[in-house]
Every structure is written in C-alpha cells, then in structure tokens.
Amino acid sequence: MIQEEKIERLKVLNAKILALLGETPQREGLLKTPERVAKAQLTLTRGYEMDASAVLNSAKFQESYQHMVIVKDINFYSLCEHHMLPFYGKAHIAYIPNGYITGLSKLARVVDIYSHRLQVQERMTQQVMECIQDALNPLGVMVVIEAKHMCMQMRGVEKENSMTVTSAFSGAFNQAKTREEFLDLIHNSK
Ligand SMILES: Nc1nc2c(ncn2[C@@H]2O[C@H](COP(=O)(O)OP(=O)(O)OP(=O)(O)O)[C@@H](O)[C@H]2O)c(=O)[nH]1
Ligand SMILES: [Zn+2]
Numbered sequence: 001m002i003q004e005e006k007i008e009r010l011k012v013l014n015a016k017i018l019a020l021l022g023e024t025p026q027r028e029g030l031l032k033t034p035e036r037v038a039k040a041q042l043t044l045t046r047g048y049e050m051d052a053s054a055v056l057n058s059a060k061f062q063e064s065y066q067h068m069v070i071v072k073d074i075n076f077y078s079l080c081e082h083h084m085l086p087f088y089g090k091a092h093i094a095y096i097p098n099g100y101i102t103g104l105s106k107l108a109r110v111v112d113i114y115s116h117r118l119q120v121q122e123r124m125t126q127q128v129m130e131c132i133q134d135a136l137n138p139l140g141v142m143v144v145i146e147a148k149h150m151c152m153q154m155r156g157v158e159k160e161n162s163m164t165v166t167s168a169f170s171g172a173f174n175q176a177k178t179r180e181e182f183l184d185l186i187h188n189s190k
Contacts, residue, residue: 003042010038044079047116052127055110056135059103066139068178069101070094072186074108080151081118089147089163091125094182095132096139096172107132121147121166129168140171142182 014034015025023030072092080087091111114127129143144167152159172178 006042007035007038010041011035014038043116044077045117047113050113050116052110052113052131053135055106055113056102056132059106060100060136061102062099063097063101064099065097065101068094068096068182068185069104070182070185071104071107074111076111076115078115078117078119078121078124078147080149081120083151083155084118085150085154087119087121087147087149087151087164089145091128092144092146092182092186093128093132093141094173094185095136095141096178098137098139100136100138102132102136121145121149121164125166125168129170133170138171140169140173140178142169142173142179143167144183144186 011034014037018025018030018033025031025034070093072090074091074093075089076091077086077088079085093107093111110128110131114124114131125143125145128145129141132138132141132143144165146163146165148163152162169179173182
C-alpha cells in the first residue's frame with residue numbers, strides 16, 4: 001500500500017478514536033490531528049519497511065583487525081507491543097571482527113530499524129545481535145540495552161525509576177571474561 005493511502009486510512013481511524021475518547025474531532029485544534037497522528041505512527045514504525053542486513057552489507061569492509069569494536073550509548077525510542085507506549089534508552093554494541101568490519105554508523109542504524117517497530121525489549125536485543133552476527137560473521141557480538149518503559153511509568157505499576165536491562169551475545173562473548181571486558185568498557189569509560 002502506498003504511503004498516501006496508509007495516511008488516509010489511519011486518518012479515518014484516528015478520528016474515530018478521538019470521538020470514542022470523548023473528544024470533538026471537528027474542533028479547530030483537532031482538525032489536523034488524525035493526520036498528524038497517522039504520520040507519527042508511520043514514522044515510529046518505519047522500521048518494518050527497512051532491511052537491517054542490507055544496511056550492514058552496504059558498508060562492509062575487509063579488515064584484519066580482530067579486537068573488540070564497541071559503539072556505546074546509542075539512543076533509541078521504541079514502542080512496546082503491549083501498550084504501544086514508548087520505551088526508550090541506550091543500546092551498546094560490541095563485536096569482534098573476523099575479516100570484515102562495518103561502518104560504525106551502520107550499527108546505530110540497525111538499532112534504529114529494529115526500534116522503529118512494535119517491540120519487546122528482549123526481542124529487539126536479540127534481533128540486533130543476530131543481524132550483526134549474520135551479516136558480518138564476526139568472532140562474536142554482544143548487545144546490551146538499558147531502557148525505561150513508559151507503560152510502567154505513566155500507567156500500570158507506575159514505577160518512575162525502574163530500568164530494564166537486557167543482553168544478547170554470541171561466539172567469543174560466551175566467555176565471561178569477554179563479556180566483563182565489554183561491560184567494564186561501557187560502564188567505566190567516559
Ligand atoms: N518482557 C517484556 N514485557 C514488557 C515489555 N514492555 C512492556 N512489557 C510488559 O508487558 C506486560 C503486559 O502484561 P498484561 O498483564 O497483559 O498487561 P497489563 O494488564 O496492562 O499489565 P500492567 O502493565 O501490569 O498493568 C506488562 O507486565 C508490561 O510491563 C518488554 O519490552 N518486555
Ligand atoms: Zn507496555
């Protein structure tokens with residue numbers, strides 16, 4: 001379906017939601033809201049249309065470096081699939097190349113692609129890890145995500161300060177020592 005048609009259809013549904021919530025969709029301030037919301041919805045879920053492996057492969061370079069590469073503090077915003085409310089935080093990625101490296105920005109782009117879908121934090125962590133493992137075939141990958149979930153802050157259990165931490169790893173990161181090196185570098189180097 002083309003983008004314009006998606007916007008049109010979402011617009012109709014969003015106007016119905018406004019009415020159901022007790023609003024008057026015809027009042028001036030809300031006239032363009034169904035369309036604005038439709039565009040925001042499509043932006044926040046644009047990752048469905050994107051191929052993360054293709055992004056990594058678009059900047060894959062042969063290189064003999066075989067030590068840890070870390071990109072940390074990658075900010076992201078996603079939507080939890082249960083409530084469609086934001087969860088947001090930071091992703092940290094490490095990998096140990098095995099003949100190939102990728103452009104550093106591409107690692108952040110992979111996070112962007114998987115975060116712009118309806119997610120649970122665990123699956124997003126796993127998907128980022130697997131995508132890098134499959135595209136670069138490195139000696140190992142590890143992904144740590146630290147996030148706050150608005151569904152736990154502004155509704156439900158209402159725990160403002162809780163933080164959820166997830167990790168996924170492969171290959172060399174099965175060794176506790178390698179994981180510790182990464183965790184030490186992300187938490188202690190500024
Ligand atoms: N594992 C996991 N759970 C999540 C994530 N985002 C939101 N949740 C949880 O999804 C669960 C859905 O539980 P339900 O009992 O079906 O929904 P609910 O009645 O709205 O639950 P409460 O949030 O406890 O009010 C809640 O415990 C949320 O905290 C996530 O990324 N991973
Ligand atoms: Zn939620």
